[in-house]
Amino acid sequence: MPRFPVVLRGYDCDQVDALIARIEAVLRDGAPxxxxxxxxxxxxxxVLRGYDQGAVDRFLYARIRELSARALPQSSPRRRADVGRLIDWIESVEFPATRVHARYDVRExxxxxxRVVAGLHGAAPPLTSGDVKAGAFRRVRVGRGYDRGEVDRFLGRLAEALDDSVVR
Structure with missing residues (x-):
């Protein structure tokens, strides 16, 4: 059982310990x-005098990656290539920046x-096609932003690619 720093206001220790015990049972014994x-x-x-929230969150995200890896079927070379190609496609996209048309906040x-790429790499919880379709961004009224039409078209294609691929 991991040891977390106890801080003035943090997560309830008993609740965290109970969840971690259940996670460890899955990883150790294969419980469902x-x-x-x-x-x-x-x-x-x-609560007062609870576990440090950041330390618990970091630990749990590492365990989530382990649980996700156990739930996936063994990777095939084709699957890794598909994921790699999908990541390259996402990282190479360039949206036209505009000051005139309807636009989304560039940073968002x-x-x-x-976040999508981090999920595909396994460094964060993976996003589904539903998450991509539900993505909402703040609209920029003054200054530069990405053209909304271009972003929406790309996200539609990305959602389809996630639906069609073996990546989930």
């Missing part, structure tokens, strides 16, 4: 629950695409 999705949706009460769009 909790899944990576269960861990992601877990919430803890914030870039940060969202970085």
């Amino acid at each position: 629950r909790p899944t990576a999705e269960d861990v992601l949706s877990s919430r803890f009460a914030v 769009v870039d940060a969202f695409l970085e």
